[in-house]
Amino acid sequence: MAYVLSKTSSYQEEIKKSRFEVVAGPVNSPEEALAFFAAHAVPTATHNCWAYRIGQLYRFNDDGEPGGTAGRPILQAIEGQDCDSVAVLVVRWFGGIKLGPGGLIRAYGGTAAQCLRLAEKQIWVPRVSVRCYCGFSDMALVQSRLPAFQAEVASEQFDGQGVIWSLTLPEAQAQAFRLAFVDLTRGQGRFLDDAEVSGGLAD
Structure with missing residues (x-):
C-alpha cells in the first residue's frame, strides 16, 4: 500500500x-x-x-x-x-x-x-483522466453527481451547445462513472479523445 x-x-x-x-x-x-x-x-x-x-x-x-x-x-x-x-x-x-x-x-x-x-x-489512490462532452440541459445534473465518483474538474471549455470537461477520478470509479454519464445524459453525452477536443466538436 x-x-x-x-x-x-x-x-x-x-x-x-x-x-x-x-x-x-x-x-x-x-x-x-x-x-x-x-x-x-x-x-x-x-x-x-x-x-x-x-x-x-x-x-x-x-x-x-x-x-x-x-x-x-x-x-x-x-x-x-x-x-x-x-x-x-x-x-x-x-x-x-x-x-x-x-x-x-x-x-x-x-x-x-x-x-x-x-x-x-x-x-495513494490511482487516478485517471477522462474528457467528456455534456449538453447544457444535462450539465447541472451531471455536475451534481461528480462528487459521488470522487471526480474533479481539471478544466472546462464551452461551445454553443454544452461543455467539454476534463475530469480526474479514481481508476476504480472510471467504469461506473462512464455508465452513469450515459444514463444521466440519456445517451446524448459522449467521451472524447484528444483529436476531438483539439479539433472541435463540429460533426
Missing part, C-alpha cells in the same frame, strides 16, 4: 554538530519536484541534497556529498516509507565533524525517513 503526503512536512535534527533540515512535499511531476527543491533550498547551507519519486520516475542528487551517501539514501527512505508522488529535500549545515560515508548515509536516510514517518499522509 502506497501513501502520498497531504501537505508539506518538515523535520530538523542535529547529528555530531551538523544540522539537518528536511522538507518533504507532494508533487505530481518532475517539474513540480524541481520547483519544490528550488523553492526550499538554502543557498547558504553546505549541501542541499534531494530525491523524488513519482510512480516509476525518480531522481536524486548528492549536491557535493560523496557519491551514494545522500541522494540515494533519501530515495531509499521514500521507498522504505511506501511514499509516492513526493519530493524530499535534506539541507545540511556542516558542523566541523566529518561523519564518514556510513554516517552520512545514516544521517540523510534517517532524517528523511523520520520526516516522512511524521508527515500527514493518506492512502
Whole structure:
C-alpha cells in the first residue's frame, strides 16, 4: 500500500554538530519536484541534497556529498516509507565533524525517513483522466453527481451547445462513472479523445 503526503512536512535534527533540515512535499511531476527543491533550498547551507519519486520516475542528487551517501539514501527512505508522488529535500549545515560515508548515509536516510514517518499522509489512490462532452440541459445534473465518483474538474471549455470537461477520478470509479454519464445524459453525452477536443466538436 502506497501513501502520498497531504501537505508539506518538515523535520530538523542535529547529528555530531551538523544540522539537518528536511522538507518533504507532494508533487505530481518532475517539474513540480524541481520547483519544490528550488523553492526550499538554502543557498547558504553546505549541501542541499534531494530525491523524488513519482510512480516509476525518480531522481536524486548528492549536491557535493560523496557519491551514494545522500541522494540515494533519501530515495531509499521514500521507498522504505511506501511514499509516492513526493519530493524530499535534506539541507545540511556542516558542523566541523566529518561523519564518514556510513554516517552520512545514516544521517540523510534517517532524517528523511523520520520526516516522512511524521508527515500527514493518506492512502495513494490511482487516478485517471477522462474528457467528456455534456449538453447544457444535462450539465447541472451531471455536475451534481461528480462528487459521488470522487471526480474533479481539471478544466472546462464551452461551445454553443454544452461543455467539454476534463475530469480526474479514481481508476476504480472510471467504469461506473462512464455508465452513469450515459444514463444521466440519456445517451446524448459522449467521451472524447484528444483529436476531438483539439479539433472541435463540429460533426
